[in-house]
Amino acid sequence: MTKLEKIYEGKAKILYTTKKPHLLIQYFKDDATAFDATKRGTILEKGIYNNKISAKLFELLKNAGVPIHFVRLLNDREMLVKKVEIIPVEVTVRNITAGGMSKMLGLAEGIKLEKPVLEYHYKNDSLHDPLINDDHIQALKLATEKEMKKIARLSLKINEVLKDFFAKVNVTLVDFKLEFGRFKGKIILADEISPDTCRFWDSSTGEKLDKDRFRRDLGNIEEAYKEMYKRIFSI
Ligand code: 5GP
DSSP: OOOOOEEEEOSSEEEEEOSSTTEEEEEEOSEEEETTTTEEEEOTTHHHHHHHHHHHHHHHHHHTTOOBSEEEEEETTEEEEEOOEEOSEEEEEEEEOOHHHHHHHTOOTTOEEEEEEEEEEEOOGGGTOOEEOHHHHHHTTSSOHHHHHHHHHHHHHHHHHHHHHHHTTTEEEEEEEEEEEEETTEEEEESOOSTTTEEEEETTTOOBOSTHHHHTTOSOHHHHHHHHHHHHTTO
16 A cells, blocks of 8 residues: 555654545654654654554454554554544543643652542643543534543443453553544544553552653653564564
């Protein structure tokens, strides 16, 4: 499948059209940004790790019955995906306090939550992805009530599948961000699932194995992505 026209360039990925109108090529860059792109850098080979990690996790979710945009891996940095209409709501699933939730509620990081917490953020960098609820989403017509019910159910299912998978490679899934889209009238999972979009902590040592190493200047960033890649492909 060859790339035709670039139709979108985001912070970490580029989308190209193909000769099939319903399929796109998703290209993964090494560029890294944080804090609404006020911090910028490059993580060597991140695009390769994120492409392959996302492909493996999408396959896992597909086998568990989750509808996904992923069609197949094309090469080191590219995957073929279904062309969706992205819903401008970022869904965050949290199992343990960290990051934005700790900051917002004045909580230490690392507290196990009694139940998974779902958060919705309006996808808008200039507004810093503000927290919104179902009422905002429906009132602003970002998605319907029925679509949000489906998104919530799928997000919790994805959490269960991923939590079990990562436990097998001694990784605690702290939290992650998902994006969904509409394809032929149905809600399907889009975007990526990678160390860019998840918090992964080594279950024995608590070591951070994700983009927080870049966000917080912890060093050994490439090593963390490579370590997650190795563990994910060890089973
Ligand atoms: P937080 O809200 O604590 O900053 O992020 C929660 C989780 O969602 C983290 O795993 C983080 O990586 C992911 N996340 C939230 N918003 C974004 C975003 O805009 N970009 C990326 N790459 N990940 C995000």
